[in-house]
Amino acid sequence: MRAIVIYNSNTGFTEQYARELSERLSCPCVPLKKLDKAELHAYDRIIFGGWVMGSMIAGLDKMRSIAAPDAVFAVGCTPPFDEVVANVQEQNNLTDTPLFYLEGGFRFDKLGLPQKMILKAVKKSTIKKSNRTRQENFMVEVLGTSFDHFDKTQLEPLAKYAETWK
Known part of the structure; x- marks a missing residue:
């Protein structure tokens, strides 16, 4: 099973998580803006990560116009309060796609x-x-x-989920 991590980052927290996850899963990590659509056929699974502003995951619509992700991680500056995660899930229509909310920070x-x-x-x-x-x-x-709440242990549930694909 070949996976790829594609991300859209604004101030660097999403990129940090994406790189950490790709290292853990031993798979490529590509910024959405540099994605070669033709290369996607080589991958069985897509993990997309984007930053959150106003409950919207930046870049998710563009990603969906290219290919449907198998899992999504959203990096926000607020803690993962239940109401925050539910709102992000609802606003981005992620009822059928697993969502993993990660607290990043703010620059x-x-x-x-x-x-x-x-x-x-x-x-x-x-x-x-x-x-x-x-x-x-x-x-x-x-x-x-500005503050930094990046913590790679927050990736654990997503990494374990992706490891079931193998």
Whole structure:
């Protein structure tokens, strides 16, 4: 069984997880933007990873337009609260594809001005809410800062799932 890990990363956390996973599974790791569609026929299984913003997995629609992934990992800056994972799964229509949510981090300094402005506006409006969710409280605490919660042990469930393909 030949697998490939394809990823879309913005500030590097998704790439870290993708490389770690490909090393663990002894399979290639390719950024979505450099994917050669013709080469996909050589693989039996596709694992796609993308970063999360607003519950959407960046690059997943593009990946689906090329080929359907057999598993998806989503890297977000918030902890894997049940409601966060459920929302990501629902918003990305992942009812039939296994989803693995991994907490990455946030590199505020690597964002462009438009993204920074949007996040500042989100934080400002979230602060004003009286009954915030756990995710909103987390966002108020960390938006506008940089932090790193990368932990390769979070890959364990996905790696074990992929190893059943062999």
